[in-house]
Amino acid sequence: MSLDVYEDIERCFEAGWSDGLPVIPPYGTLVDTMxxxxxxxxxxxxxxIEDQHLEIRGExxxxxxxxxxxxPEYGRFLRAVGHALLDPLLNISGCEVTTGGVSTTVIASxxxxxxxxxxxxxxxxxxNNRVNATIGRFAQLVRLFCxxxxxxxxxxGTIGHPGRLSFCIAEHPVTFWPSFxxxxxxxxxxxxxxxxxxxxxxxxxxxxxxSGEQILLTIADTIxxxxxxxxxxxxxxxxxxxxxxxxELVQSQFTRDEARxxxxxxxxxxxxxxxxxxxxxxxxxxxxxxxxxxxxxxxRTEEQLSFVECGKEGGKFSAVIxxxxxxxxxxxxxxxxSK
Numbered sequence: 001m002s003l004d005v006y007e008d009i010e011r012c013f014e015a016g017w018s019d020g021l022p023v024i025p026p027y028g029t030l031v032d033t034m035x036x037x038x039x040x041x042x043x044x045x046x047x048x049i050e051d052q053h054l055e056i057r058g059e060x061x062x063x064x065x066x067x068x069x070x071x072p073e074y075g076r077f078l079r080a081v082g083h084a085l086l087d088p089l090l091n092i093s094g095c096e097v098t099t100g101g102v103s104t105t106v107i108a109s110x111x112x113x114x115x116x117x118x119x120x121x122x123x124x125x126x127x128n129n130r131v132n133a134t135i136g137r138f139a140q141l142v143r144l145f146c147x148x149x150x151x152x153x154x155x156x157g158t159i160g161h162p163g164r165l166s167f168c169i170a171e172h173p174v175t176f177w178p179s180f181x182x183x184x185x186x187x188x189x190x191x192x193x194x195x196x197x198x199x200x201x202x203x204x205x206x207x208x209x210x211s212g213e214q215i216l217l218t219i220a221d222t223i224x225x226x227x228x229x230x231x232x233x234x235x236x237x238x239x240x241x242x243x244x245x246x247x248e249l250v251q252s253q254f255t256r257d258e259a260r261x262x263x264x265x266x267x268x269x270x271x272x273x274x275x276x277x278x279x280x281x282x283x284x285x286x287x288x289x290x291x292x293x294x295x296x297x298x299x300r301t302e303e304q305l306s307f308v309e310c311g312k313e314g315g316k317f318s319a320v321i322x323x324x325x326x327x328x329x330x331x332x333x334x335x336x337x338s339k
Contacts, residue, residue, distance in 0.1 A: 012067070019137070019144055019165055023067035034062040037075025038082070039336075047086025049093055049146060056086055056146055064145060068137040069130065077112055078138060080193035080333040085142050087195075089329040092143055095197045100229065101157020102324040103164050104143045105198040106136055107239075107308060109171040109180040110191030112335050118170035124310035125169060125201050125241060125319060136168030139195065161200035169241065175309045176251040183256075183306045184332035194332040197324035198239065199229065204318040206246065212253035213262075215246045215318070220266040222320045223298065229325050230298035231269065232280045232288060236323035237304030237330075243311030246318045256307060264302045268295040306330070 008025040012018055017026075024030070035042055040058025047056050061082045070078060085092055085104060095102050108118050119127035127133065157164070171180045181192035202225075206218045223238050230236055240263075242250060250259060271294050274280045284290040299305065304323075311317070323330075 017067065017145075019140060021165070023141075024069055026063040026066045030066045031059060031062045033072050034065050034070070034075070034078075035059065037072035038062060038065070038079045039075065040079070040082075046082055048088075049086075050088065052093055054146065060145070061142065064141040065138050068141050069134040070138055071130070071134075074116060074131065074135060076336045076338065077108065077116060077135065077193055080335045081106055081135065081139060081195065082142070084193055084195040084331040084333045085139060086146075087329075087331045090195060090197065090331050091327050092146060094326050095143055095324065097156050098324065098326055099156050099158045100199060100324055100326070101160030101164065102197045102199055102327075103161060103167040104139045105163065105196050105321070106139050106168040107171065107180060107194040107196070108135075108168065108192075109194065109308070110189075110335070111173060112191035113170045114173045115191075115338070118168075120170040120172050120310050121312040124243075124312070125167075125321075127168070127170070132168040132170060133166050136163075136166030139168070140164055140166060163198070163200060167198070169308060169310060171308050171310055176247055177256040177307065177309065180306070180308045181332050181334075184330055186332055186334055191335040192332050193335055194330060196239065196330045197236075197327040199322040199324065201241065201319040201321045204246075204320055205316070207316045209246075209249060209316075212250035212259075215250050216254070216259060216262050217266060219318065219320060220263050220268075223263065223267040224269050226269070226274070226277055226279055228298045229322055231274055231296065232284065232290075233325050234288070234298060234300045235325045235328050237299055237306065237328075238323060239321040240305065240307045241310055241319040241321060242307060243315065243318050244309075244313045245316045247309055259307065260302045260305050263305055264297065264299075267299075268297045270294075271296045
């Protein structure tokens with residue numbers, strides 16, 4: 001690497017064009033190549049952030065992809081991610097400033113996982129191969145640059161989580177249940193890029209279960225622990241990442257809909273207990289429908305629960321990933337077929 005390139009990397013730091021790690025300088029030739037790969041023109045308005053009166057153009061997104069280290073071969077997936085990130089329902093600027101410190105999390109599903117070489121087995125929630133790491137980082141850089149509007153907004157995460165650098169999960173290309181994106185009205189045969197705003201993952205450890213019911217009871221308890229953010233508001237939802245050793249047991253007893261119903265019924269805490277530890281106010285607003293003495297889940301409907309099959313055989317772990325309470329929407333976009 002020439003000294004000039006190193007100095008340009010340093011200039012990116014000085015300009016605030018960084019997430020704390022070095023970025024690839026967004027030279028014009030690199031951005032032009034990425035624009036072509038993603039199918040955007042430089043001046044095309046891909047989306048807006050109305051609250052901040054911002055227009056996000058193709059050149060902004062392509063530059064973020066270059067800086068994140070993405071390859072042009074990822075273009076059709078990046079296009080789907082970019083459009084999902086700028087869907088007004090996602091509330092990308094809210095993701096930047098919440099005290100919850102959430103990540104704009106990418107989930108890849110369908111044949112695109114194998115085609116681009118996403119890691120979907122070992123270390124599936126923290127994969128450090130290039131495609132997962134750079135596409136996840138692209139989503140965070142878009143959040144960082146667009147959400148802050150050039151420095152107008154600042155992150156307010158009380159403790160945050162490391163997924164704010166990169167958080168990209170890929171589902172197994174071959175799954176027991178229908179593909180992840182079918183939970184969001186996309187066809188099973190499609191490939192998809194899905195975006196949700198999430199907190200960090202919580203490990204679910206069960207090495208001695210002999211049934212799918214025992215695994216789901218453990219997941220339910222993890223969802224409904226006292227510290228769960230949504231106990232009062234019941235907004236957003238939970239992504240459950242199930243690894244193969246747990247999935248073998250669960251799918252032998254439950255369809256996906258049955259598993260969702262089971263968690264809906266069992267992921268609860270007693271309302272008086274929640275009030276006793278301060279997780280809900282002693283005098284809650286009528287709107288939140290808190291009934292003293294009843295069991296309460298940190299969500300209102302089964303549709304707030306979704307499942308992704310990922311991870312490697314040989315370890316009896318899964319994970320619960322809480323979604324941000326300030327965002328009730330999951331944005332799932334189909335990925336275009338390769339030409």
